[in-house]
Amino acid sequence: xxxxxxxxxxxxxxxxxxxxxxxxxxxxxxxxxxxxxxxxxxxxxxxxxxxxxxxxxxxxxxxxxxxxxxxxxxxxxxxxxxxxxxxxxxxxxxxxxxxxxxxxxxxxxxxxxxxxxxxxxxxxxxxxxxxxxxxxxxxxxxxxxxxxxxxxxxxxxxxxxxxxxxxxxxxxxxxxxxxxxxxxxxxxxxxxxxxxxxxxxxxxxxxxxxxxxxxxxxxxxxxxxxxxxxxxxxxxxxxxxxxxxxxxxxxxxxxxxxxxxxxxxxxxxxxxxxxxxx
Numbered sequence: 001x002x003x004x005x006x007x008x009x010x011x012x013x014x015x016x017x018x019x020x021x022x023x024x025x026x027x028x029x030x031x032x033x034x035x036x037x038x039x040x041x042x043x044x045x046x047x048x049x050x051x052x053x054x055x056x057x058x059x060x061x062x063x064x065x066x067x068x069x070x071x072x073x074x075x076x077x078x079x080x081x082x083x084x085x086x087x088x089x090x091x092x093x094x095x096x097x098x099x100x101x102x103x104x105x106x107x108x109x110x111x112x113x114x115x116x117x118x119x120x121x122x123x124x125x126x127x128x129x130x131x132x133x134x135x136x137x138x139x140x141x142x143x144x145x146x147x148x149x150x151x152x153x154x155x156x157x158x159x160x161x162x163x164x165x166x167x168x169x170x171x172x173x174x175x176x177x178x179x180x181x182x183x184x185x186x187x188x189x190x191x192x193x194x195x196x197x198x199x200x201x202x203x204x205x206x207x208x209x210x211x212x213x214x215x216x217x218x219x220x221x222x223x224x225x226x227x228x229x230x231x232x233x234x235x236x237x238x239x240x241x242x243x244x245x246x247x248x249x250x251x252x253x254x255x256x257x258x259x260x261x262x263x264x265x266x267x268x269x270x271x272x273x274x275x276x277x278x
Contacts, residue, residue: 003229006221007237013218015244019252020211028201031191034075036203037212038184044216045176053172060167064175067163068182074156075187081149093147095128097154099239102161106232117233124236124271130264131243161235164219165226176219240268 024033078094103121160179167175191198218241225234243265250256 003225003234004237006225006228007234008240010218010221010225010238011241012244013214013221014238014241016248017211017214017218018241019244019248020207020214024204024208024211027207028203029198031187031194032198032201032203033208033211034187035191036205036208037215038180038187040209040212041216042177042180042184044213045173045180045220048173048216048220049177054174054177055168055171056174056178057168057171060171060174061178063163063167064178065182066179067160067167067175068179068184069186070156070160070163071179071183072186072190074153074160075183076190077149077153077156081146081153093150094154094157095131095239095242096125097151098157098161099125099128099236101155101158102165102235103232105162105165106230106235109231111230111232120271121232121236123267124240127264127268127271128236128239128242130260130267131240158235161222161226161238162231164223165231167223169227173220173223176216176223180216180219243268 021030021033021037024030024037027033081094103125164175164179218238222234222238225238
């Protein structure tokens with residue numbers, strides 16, 4: 001139950017971080033937003049070091065660095081995917097893949113979900129698709145390139161979560177610090193190489209920093225959930241992060257919540273209840 005609550009918190013934090021990051025990217029080039037968000041995120045994780053501890057063993061360094069590379073790849077592939085569109089088709093694909101791969105890894109590692117879990121898990125995966133799908137998901141067909149990018153983005157997100165889960169359980173926040181340092185270095189290097197293409201617009205500093213802080217909170221809650229529960233359950237609950245983005249968009253931007261998304265939110269509630277019984 002604790003793992004489930006932590007995973008729900010992680011999902012909500014990821015959704016809020018994505019919403020704020022999207023707002024920041026409207027004001028300036030997305031890499032300018034990340035140039036603020038990444039150091040803010042790293043600063044939070046470093047501040048957590050004295051509180052939660054950190055052990056930088058060889059395994060921690062390896063898995064943490066791998067998660068950082070996967071995180072940077074996920075970011076690049078995701079935004080490239082959404083830039084090509086259509087978003088309302090490709091977003092569910094990305095979310096579903098990011099949930100399915102960790103579920104597969106968890107089951108291969110011998111995790112036993114029980115009868116309730118075997119029903120709740122497919123419902124949660126269906127909810128991921130419905131919550132992240134917008135109006136008219138069947139009205140446009142993505143190109144083969146866009147679909148491959150969406151699959152790649154989902155796989156990269158999944159690998160980030162899997163690598164964090166593989167880090168030693170007694171390493172504290174060390175995997176997060178290493179991963180964020182690596183992903184920040186990769187992203188800042190990319191921004192440096194593309195500096196002339198970033199435009200002159202100044203980023204939304206407060207919004208971008210808040211996105212980075214929330215992303216760190218989401219990573220921490222996921223790591224804690226994965227250490228106290230099954231990866232298969234934790235990953236699919238975390239993949240419901242579009243729900244937070246959808247609800248914030250409705251509250252702040254007055255965007256419409258479509259019928260499929262409402263059904264998805266209801267399905268997610270039922271799935272979470274079933275998974276809690278495991």
